[in-house]
Amino acid sequence: MMTKADVTEMIMEKKRAGGTTWAEIANMAGLGEVFVTSACLGMNSLPRDVAEKVATGLGLPQEAAVVLAEYPKKMFDQAVPTDPCIYRLYEIVGVYGETMKELIQEKGGDGIMSAIDFDMQIEKIPNEKGDRIEVTMSGKFLPYRSW
Amino acid sequence: MMTKADVTEMIMEKKRAGGTTWAEIANMAGLGEVFVTSACLGMNSLPRDVAEKVATGLGLPQEAAVVLAEYPKKMFDQAVPTDPCIYRLYEIVGVYGETMKELIQEKGGDGIMSAIDFDMQIEKIPNEKGDRIEVTMSGKFLPYRSW
Amino acid sequence: MMTKADVTEMIMEKKRAGGTTWAEIANMAGLGEVFVTSACLGMNSLPRDVAEKVATGLGLPQEAAVVLAEYPKKMFDQAVPTDPCIYRLYEIVGVYGETMKELIQEKGGDGIMSAIDFDMQIEKIPNEKGDRIEVTMSGKFLPYRSW
Amino acid sequence: MMTKADVTEMIMEKKRAGGTTWAEIANMAGLGEVFVTSACLGMNSLPRDVAEKVATGLGLPQEAAVVLAEYPKKMFDQAVPTDPCIYRLYEIVGVYGETMKELIQEKGGDGIMSAIDFDMQIEKIPNEKGDRIEVTMSGKFLPYRSW
Amino acid sequence: MMTKADVTEMIMEKKRAGGTTWAEIANMAGLGEVFVTSACLGMNSLPRDVAEKVATGLGLPQEAAVVLAEYPKKMFDQAVPTDPCIYRLYEIVGVYGETMKELIQEKGGDGIMSAIDFDMQIEKIPNEKGDRIEVTMSGKFLPYRSW
Amino acid sequence: MMTKADVTEMIMEKKRAGGTTWAEIANMAGLGEVFVTSACLGMNSLPRDVAEKVATGLGLPQEAAVVLAEYPKKMFDQAVPTDPCIYRLYEIVGVYGETMKELIQEKGGDGIMSAIDFDMQIEKIPNEKGDRIEVTMSGKFLPYRSW
Amino acid sequence: MMTKADVTEMIMEKKRAGGTTWAEIANMAGLGEVFVTSACLGMNSLPRDVAEKVATGLGLPQEAAVVLAEYPKKMFDQAVPTDPCIYRLYEIVGVYGETMKELIQEKGGDGIMSAIDFDMQIEKIPNEKGDRIEVTMSGKFLPYRSW
Amino acid sequence: MMTKADVTEMIMEKKRAGGTTWAEIANMAGLGEVFVTSACLGMNSLPRDVAEKVATGLGLPQEAAVVLAEYPKKMFDQAVPTDPCIYRLYEIVGVYGETMKELIQEKGGDGIMSAIDFDMQIEKIPNEKGDRIEVTMSGKFLPYRSW
Amino acid sequence: MMTKADVTEMIMEKKRAGGTTWAEIANMAGLGEVFVTSACLGMNSLPRDVAEKVATGLGLPQEAAVVLAEYPKKMFDQAVPTDPCIYRLYEIVGVYGETMKELIQEKGGDGIMSAIDFDMQIEKIPNEKGDRIEVTMSGKFLPYRSW
Amino acid sequence: MMTKADVTEMIMEKKRAGGTTWAEIANMAGLGEVFVTSACLGMNSLPRDVAEKVATGLGLPQEAAVVLAEYPKKMFDQAVPTDPCIYRLYEIVGVYGETMKELIQEKGGDGIMSAIDFDMQIEKIPNEKGDRIEVTMSGKFLPYRSW
Structure with a gap:
């Protein structure tokens, strides 16, 4: 079952291969950079139609749009971040x-x-x-x- | 030996008694609200002359100005804050x-x-x-x- | 400087001595039991006039009403409670x-x-x-x- | 060996594919929403006959009903939840x-x-x-x- | 305000001075050793009349009986005990x-x-x-x- | 290399399939329920001959008896258990x-x-x-x- | 009420003032260095007669011997020691x-x-x-x- | 890439199959039991020639000798061990x-x-x-x- | 998708097979030992041209150079290191x-x-x-x- | 009993009052700045004669020299420092x-x-x-x- 983590990895691969920026992905979505990036990292849900624009724009499979639109469980494992x-x-x-x-x-x-x-x-x-x-x-x- | 925590308590007592606001204290200092508040809470050091203005303005003892100008040890005890x-x-x-x-x-x-x-x-x-x-x-x- | 913890202790002493219940204190306040109890335990602030009713009703010093009306810092030390x-x-x-x-x-x-x-x-x-x-x-x- | 986590994933997949709601699954079970959802998430055990109704209703394999009826080990890994x-x-x-x-x-x-x-x-x-x-x-x- | 910890200390002092055993204190109480000991250590509440027997038997002040009968907050600070x-x-x-x-x-x-x-x-x-x-x-x- | 966790899973599968109880397994072993159950869960070692009786009784492979007789490393990951x-x-x-x-x-x-x-x-x-x-x-x- | 920590502090003061060594204290006790030192640090109990020899030898008050003979609660606060x-x-x-x-x-x-x-x-x-x-x-x- | 954990598992398998003891492995190595055992468990590095003797003696692949001779990263995951x-x-x-x-x-x-x-x-x-x-x-x- | 951890493992394998030192890898890079080692361990990013020199020098696939040049997420899992x-x-x-x-x-x-x-x-x-x-x-x- | 923490506070008070620097204190001691500062903060012991020079130079009581020469228990409370x-x-x-x-x-x-x-x-x-x-x-x- 495709997870939000799977979709994030797909997007990172597209970015690496094509040099696409978060600004360009936000543009596909027609929403702000912070919000769209956080949704692509699995921390927010995109409205269904926006999710489809992003999936299409990046050439992701159809199920990815469904996943991007699902409500996330927001997990951050490091109580004190190290980066x-x-x-x-x-x-x-x-x-x-x-x-x-x-x-x-x-x-x-x-x-x-x-x-x-x-x-x-x-x-x-x-x-x-x-x-x-x-x-x-x-x-x-x-x-x-x-x- | 007077500590930054002692000075913070003195300031809070002045605020309770006189209804003084952080905005007014920042005004005495001639610096921004966030910075002055953080210094009064013991998380930053005020330049010596600014510290004297705050101490005088609030009617604190002279040593309080010295303490406000000392370099703080920034401690926050709750790794995950509860408030x-x-x-x-x-x-x-x-x-x-x-x-x-x-x-x-x-x-x-x-x-x-x-x-x-x-x-x-x-x-x-x-x-x-x-x-x-x-x-x-x-x-x-x-x-x-x-x- | 009188703290919320001091006021909580005063109230607990009054309760022990007089057998006053939380229900009766909520009655003095004219607000709900959960809210008034939480404010008396230092986890919420009472509106100033309500605080005065509670302080008067319980025979607390005047400063206690000021403290009950102050905005609390909500601290809970046990991430996993033991009681x-x-x-x-x-x-x-x-x-x-x-x-x-x-x-x-x-x-x-x-x-x-x-x-x-x-x-x-x-x-x-x-x-x-x-x-x-x-x-x-x-x-x-x-x-x-x-x- | 099929685990409760496996069954939860199967149910989530059915929900994604078919748009089934928790309310509908609770209806299949003939029990309350909170209880049935918690059992589907692996945190409670369904009575055996109820488990069969849910498995049949969702088109899950027979073993899934056995698993839904098993007594769970209730694990929550985040002492302080982040979502x-x-x-x-x-x-x-x-x-x-x-x-x-x-x-x-x-x-x-x-x-x-x-x-x-x-x-x-x-x-x-x-x-x-x-x-x-x-x-x-x-x-x-x-x-x-x-x- | 006398706390359960204060009463526990009083009882320990009586035990040290008089060589009284937990068995004897349980006897005064007319209840079991484990229960009475746990109440004396502040982890359970004694019924009011039992508390009075214990306080009298050990020669504690009257307020101690009130405290022994109060409902405890059961705190154990060491998640993993070291003793x-x-x-x-x-x-x-x-x-x-x-x-x-x-x-x-x-x-x-x-x-x-x-x-x-x-x-x-x-x-x-x-x-x-x-x-x-x-x-x-x-x-x-x-x-x-x-x- | 077959581990104690592997053997525990095998036993749980036999129990699910055949409805065998811990009491019956203890009977095969000729030892007490608590001890035998703890050994099957990987927290104790069975004497070699007892291990063989259990393995035979449940129809497990021969290596399982060797594993049941090995001295365990007793690990419990949750310092504070959640179940x-x-x-x-x-x-x-x-x-x-x-x-x-x-x-x-x-x-x-x-x-x-x-x-x-x-x-x-x-x-x-x-x-x-x-x-x-x-x-x-x-x-x-x-x-x-x-x- | 005199605690084991109080007695440890008394002993450390005697050591500082008189240059007494742990070896000498063990000698007074007639027992081994490790055991006697650990008892003086509050981590073991001395037999009553040994405790009296140590208290007398070091010039401690009589109650100190009682305390040295009491059964300790062994607490070590640092799960990972820093020294x-x-x-x-x-x-x-x-x-x-x-x-x-x-x-x-x-x-x-x-x-x-x-x-x-x-x-x-x-x-x-x-x-x-x-x-x-x-x-x-x-x-x-x-x-x-x-x- | 073969890791120290892989080599430890190989050695444990040889021990289970052949009943070889740590004492015998230390003998192959010509070094002490504690040191050789700790190296086989991945917590120390064997000198290269010693590693070869152990690998040969136990019938391990050649790469295992290289791995036994590598400098370990000493990890112990449980700050407080449970065994x-x-x-x-x-x-x-x-x-x-x-x-x-x-x-x-x-x-x-x-x-x-x-x-x-x-x-x-x-x-x-x-x-x-x-x-x-x-x-x-x-x-x-x-x-x-x-x- | 190739990760920094994958590249680190590739480099460690090259080092094991060929006996290459960090000093030699730093030499290929034309930068300092500490910086280059930390980048190879995934804790820093190499400039793109430097990454290519390292990848070529060690005979790594082309994608490895891309990965070495990516900005890392610096994670250190052990709050208190054990090595x-x-x-x-x-x-x-x-x-x-x-x-x-x-x-x-x-x-x-x-x-x-x-x-x-x-x-x-x-x-x-x-x-x-x-x-x-x-x-x-x-x-x-x-x-x-x-x- | 005077502790290392007491002596640190005395030194900090002298520094505040007299504007003495760590460099000057290191000079009194005739040793390096890092070492002397760490000893004044209670994390190292000064040789006895050096301790006397520092105590004299700063006008501290005689016992302070004894304390500065005692072997410290090195405690750092914050596993992850916040300053x-x-x-x-x-x-x-x-x-x-x-x-x-x-x-x-x-x-x-x-x-x-x-x-x-x-x-x-x-x-x-x-x-x-x-x-x-x-x-x-x-x-x-x-x-x-x-x-």
Whole structure:
């Protein structure tokens, strides 16, 4: 039975062979780079029609579109990630997590930023002292409520 | 010996008593909210003159300014944070970490976004379907190099 | 500086001395038992006026009302709880978690039940084969979305 | 030797191919959705005659009915689940576990809610501010006893 | 506020000073040794009248009886115990756990032995090849049920 | 090379096919149920002649008898077991471990109950309030000694 | 209430002040260095008369002798020790553990070396290529038995 | 590519088929039992000529000698071993580790016993009260030094 | 799809068959030993032209060069490494980590040594008291900054 | 009883009050910066006469010199360090650990670099593209040996 991991491997093989970029795959999908990449890595589900566009665009078998549209089980095995690029993000949460909570709650009251009703953009910003990566996250503010 | 934890508690007491906000403390400091809050929570060091402005502004003893200017040991005891507001940030790294790595590296080559040469802003954006929290991170791109 | 743990201990002392029940404290608050109990245990914040009613009703010092109204940092130290009563709840999530995900998503599409926009009731239901505990949880369905 | 994991995969394949829902499989079984789904996922055993109805209804080989009726070893590998939908349930136990224990014991005396003599229902409740998921659990109250 | 740990320490001090045995304390209580010892160690609650007999018998302050009768939070911090005497018990569960499950379920069907509706005796049995410790546990069989 | 896990799987297949019980296999062996079951699950070694009786009785290949007689490496991967039937046993050690140590040592002096020179019986005891499982463990008392 | 940790600290203070060695304390006790040191560190109990000799010899209060004679709870908090001197011993178990099991069982049959009926000596052996530490352990062979 | 694990399995198969003992294999090698066994289990490297003698003596393919001579990566997956025979060794380090450090350092100054420049013997010593296992370890004393 | 692990295995096989050293492979690459070895072990990416030289020099298939040039996911599975050679390095970080931080920050102000803009050399230095290994690390100093 | 942690705190207080640097303290000691700093942080022992020079130079009580000369127990509590400056060093061990092992063993045969007979220097090297930190480690090569 074809799994999301199988489809991710197929896509990685297409990328290696054809030099296709995530930006191009996002273009096929007509959706944002972060969302489409995460779906191709098995961490989100594509709407069925978008899945078909991606499968067709990359020349994947028909079942791959079905799989891309299935709801994923989001598993991350490393509680503390080891890859330096991902660890830096984890470290930011460790170092700034309480700060972020203080400021989110000062601005909105007791509540959280949703990670479900959520989107993100990632850009490289040219800079003469060294280029920078800019990450923009936007999540719905969800207030706790009394009952 | 006065510690950063002692100073954080003093600041929290001032905030409780006087209703002072992080925004007002950042104002005293003349620096950004995220940075000043993280320094008051013991996760960053303030430049000495900034530390004095904060200590004076809040009516803290003189030694508190020295402590705010000392280099912190950044400890976060929970490998997986339990507070829902902070966990959601951790979850974003878990779910989107590999996606972020793919896109950072597609845009910049093999490398990482620095968590040291780094800054962050947090805003609440009014929205009729429910207000949103927007987090913007910017970190220098550091390429791996061959040697 | 008075902490939420201090206030919890004060309330437990009042309960021991006076035999006050959680039901009676919820009554003072005019809110539900689960919510009020969780706030008294330091896991939720009471609206300021409700906090004052509880503090007055139990004969706590004025600062306790301020503390009950502060936004909590929700910490649970045991990733796997050891108390049998709490472990059984953890076990239910372990045994039925994937089942619950399958059914939530079959009914609502790819998404989750919110633990923030959430409420819960707990009742004892008399039963001649042995009384039963009934727990009812209600959380807003939050769909993942494409972007 | 055919395992419960093998049977789960067969059922998932049937669902993908035929669009069968858990509700329809529960219907074949003549039992509740939560119980039947958990048995199909390998976390409970179906009575032998029910297992045969499910195997026949889905067109599975005869041995699958034997396997569905075998007593499972209930393994959950992630002490802290990472899938957001399941994590929220875990978080509820973390945040409200002590509250639930306080109230169960206030209502019934020193004891627990059984996770064995136990049942659960899950419904989606339409709501104009956003649909809600309602989970109802019922477990026998088991008192500790002196001896 | 006097805690169960405080009362345990008082009892240990009485035992050290007076050479009182657990058997004698169980005698004061009129209940079994295992149950009374576990309650004195803070892992079970004594019925109120029994608690008073123990407190009086040992010359403890009146509040100690209240505390002995309170419902405990059962915490065991070492997931894997290190004391050799306790580790051997843990090892028995590790080595024989699946065996015990196989036999409990062969004898009773799919179900468990309750650890709540449960009692235990411990005896030393003289034996010329070396004395033996005999532990007898009895727990209600709880069958899983379909619903 | 045939492993103990291979032999366990063979035995489980015979049990599924022929409805053989552990009691019947223990009968073939002429030894107790707990011991024989644990050896069939790979956690103990059968004496060579007993191993041959079991292999013959179940119709296993000759090498299986050799394997059943080999000394096992006793591995249990879950430090905290998740199956409810096994977890309850673990919980008993967690809740009553210190109690058991206190009583073993009050009766025998500083020492332990051996888990090596050890045996166990498991019975289902009919009871009108609900059948009970009775577990009897007997281990040699091993005193610590000075040197 | 005086604990074993308190007595250990008293002994360490005496050692620091008076330059007393473990060898001298073992001499006072009339028992071996390893055993006496381990008892002074709280990991074994001294016979009552030996405890009195040690307490008198070191000038400790009378209660210290009672405490040295009490049965310890053996706790070691670091599952993996970090001190290099202790880690090397742990590493030897990790690297040679299976080898030791193979040889113990080749020589004695299925069984173990007891850590309870056990003694140990530690000597420094002069050697012109660099002195060596020699550790000799002797434990009773305990065979598994069938039942 | 043939691995050390492959060679270990080959040797175990030869031992099962031919009843060869570790003592006989050590004899083929002309080196000590502990060292040769550990090398056959993949935890040490044999000198090339010794490896050839072992491979020839056991009738292994030529590549096995190459593999036995390769430098191992010493992996032990269980931080806390579960096999009772190996756990007892781990327990000895836990219970006596600090004692051993105290005595090594009292005899030699601040330093450690090397686990690299190290050897070990294991013998069974007949004893009428029950045979004993004697383990002798010898490691070079490595002093810390100032610089 | 050929992975970095596949290529590492190919290289190890070439080394075993041909006796090629890391120094020779570094020579083919025209880069340093540490960097080239780490890339061959899958922990760094080689520039494309360098990867081709290595693949050609070792007689690997063309796809191997593509794989060697891909950006790695740096995974290290053991939080605490067990191999003695690697553990010593980990221990140095544990023992000297805070020291290194103190000195790096005394020399450069609040900041870190980059592990990305980083290089390392390893040499064996002959010494009549026993040869020494010399490791030299150089990483860019990255100061924290206020914003 | 004065502990190494007490002495570390005294030294940190002197540094805060008097602006003394580690370089100056190393000067008082007449030994290297890394070694002296690590001893002041409680991770190494100073020779007695050196300890007295440091205590005198910093104006510490006499007992502090005794404590600085005592052999430490090297404890590092965080298996994975969180401070970014220390984490980078840990990451280097994770990423390059196997590489370092390969090269140490290629240059010296099967063996390790000692962390005991070991020294280290840390320098800041001015560089117009950004200053660099240079760390040089030197440890005795310890070969494994056959026996």
